[in-house]
Amino acid sequence: MSQPFWAGADHIGRIGMGDHACQFYRTAQDLTQTLIPYFKMGLERNEACVWVTAEPYPAERALGELRMAVPDTDRLVTNGQLQIYSYDEWYLKYSGLSMDELVRAWLARKDEAVATGYAGLRISGNGSFVAPEAWPAFMAYEKTFDTASRGQLITTLCSYWLDTCEADEVLDVLRCHGCGWSKHKDRWEETVIIAGAGRSRSALAARDRQGMFEIMQLMEELLRAHAGKVRLQGELVHLSQPQAVNLEVIITELAANAARHGALARPEGKVFVRWHAIVNGSRRVQVLWTESGMSSFVVPETVGTGTLLLAKVTENFERTFEPGGMCCAFELSLDGDDGSLL
Numbered sequence: 308m309s310q311p312f313w314a315g316a317d318h319i320g321r322i323g324m325g326d327h328a329c330q331f332y333r334t335a336q337d338l339t340q341t342l343i344p345y346f347k348m349g350l351e352r353n354e355a356c357v358w359v360t361a362e363p364y365p366a367e368r369a370l371g372e373l374r375m376a377v378p379d380t381d382r383l384v385t386n387g388q389l390q391i392y393s394y395d396e397w398y399l400k401y402s403g404l405s406m407d408e409l410v411r412a413w414l415a416r417k418d419e420a421v422a423t424g425y426a427g428l429r430i431s432g433n434g435s436f437v438a439p440e441a442w443p444a445f446m447a448y449e450k451t452f453d454t455a456s457r458g459q460l461i462t463t464l465c466s467y468w469l470d471t472c473e474a475d476e477v478l479d480v481l482r483c484h485g486c487g488w489s490k491h492k493d494r495w496e497e498t499v500i501i502a503g504a505g506r507s508r509s510a511l512a513a514r515d516r517q518g519m520f521e522i523m524q525l526m527e528e529l530l531r532a533h534a535g536k537v538r539l540q541g542e543l544v545h546l547s548q549p550q551a552v553n554l555e556v557i558i559t560e561l562a563a564n565a566a567r568h569g570a571l572a573r574p575e576g577k578v579f580v581r582w583h584a585i586v587n588g589s590r591r592v593q594v595l596w597t598e599s600g601m602s603s604f605v606v607p608e609t610v611g612t613g614t615l616l617l618a619k620v621t622e623n624f625e626r627t628f629e630p631g632g633m634c635c636a637f638e639l640s641l642d643g644d645d646g647s648l649l
Contacts, residue, residue, distance in 0.1 A: 324427055329465045330488045330489065353426045356389045357428070359431065360392065362436075364433070414459065434480075435471060450482070457485075475560075521545055530558065533562065570599060591640055597635075598634070617637065622640065
C-alpha cells in the first residue's frame with residue numbers, strides 16, 4: 308500500500324508538550340510533509356491547534372491538504388479546535404501587541420484551551436514574512452516565547468525558509484529553539500550546529516567523570532571540519548555545560564564567518580586559536596582567534612548581527628583587522644553558570 312503524500316517526516320513524533328522546535332524548509336512540499344502530520348497528531352490527541360501560514364504555503368492549501376489527512380477537519384474548524392490564519396490576517400489581529408503582550412496572549416490561549424477540555428495547545432507559524440529590519444525584534448520575541456513556554460502544555464513548531472536565511476540568521480533561529488531540523492536530500496535531519504536553549508547534541512556529547520568539558524577537546528570537535536587550517540594552543544581548562552555551550556556558540560559563529568568571508572574561505576588562509584585562564588577577582592578564560600594568510604583581505608563595511616551578539620554576551624570583546632586577516636579577542640566567565648549565553 309502506498310504511503311500518504313505527507314509521509315517521510317518521522318521527526319514530528321519527537322516534538323512534544325513544552326517543546327519549541329524549528330525547521331528549515333525549501334519548498335511548499337517540505338511544509339506539507341511536516342505540518343500535515345504535525346497537526347494531524349495534535350488533533351488526534353485532542354489538542355487545540357493554531358496554524359499561522361505564509362507563502363509559499365497559503366491558508367487555502369493548508370486547509371485543503373489537512374482535509375485529506377483528517378476527514379472531519381471542517382467540523383474541527385467550526386467548533387474552534389482548529390484555527391488556520393494567513394499571515395496577513397494574523398498580523399492585523401495582533402500587530403498592536405508588544406512582545407511580552409503577545410507571549411502572554413499565547414499563554415492565555417493555552418489556559419483557555421485547557422479550561423475548555425483540550426489536552427493543550429499546538430502552534431505553528433512561518434517566519435518567512437519577517438523583514439530584515441524587524442529580524443532582531445522577532446528573534447527577541449522567539450527567545451522570550453521559548454523561555455515562557457518551557458514546561459507548559461504548549462507544542463510549537465516554527466518554520467523558516469532556508470533560501471532566505473544567511474548563516475547568521477540560521478544561528479539566530481537555533482539559539483531561540485530547543486531543537487531544529489532541516490532537510491538533506493530526502494531525509495529530515497536534526498540541525499546540530501547548536502541545539503537552541505543550551506541543549507547541544509554535537510560537540511558537547513563527551514564530558515569527563517565530573518560532568519565537565521575540557522576546552523581543547525571541545526575546540527577540536529567544533530573545528531574538526533577545518534582541522535588542516537586551524538592550529539589550537541592553550542592550557543588545561545574545564546568548563547561546565549552552560550559555559551561549554553557559550554563557547555560552542557561563539558566558536559561556531561566565528562568559524563561560520565571565517566568560512567564565508569575570512570581565512571577559512573581562502574586556500575592560503577589559516578586560523579590560530581589560543582587561550583589561557585585568568586584569575587583576577589573573577590575566573591575567566593581569555594580566547595584569541597587570529598586569521599592570517601589573506602593577502603587580498605578587505606575589511607567588511609558592515610558588522611553582522613552575529614558579531615554584534617558576541618560583543619554583547621562576552622567580556623572584553625575586541626575585533627581588529629590586520630593586513631592578513633581578522634583578529635578577535637574575548638573573555639568568558641568561569642564563575643558559576645550565571646553567565647550562560649543561552
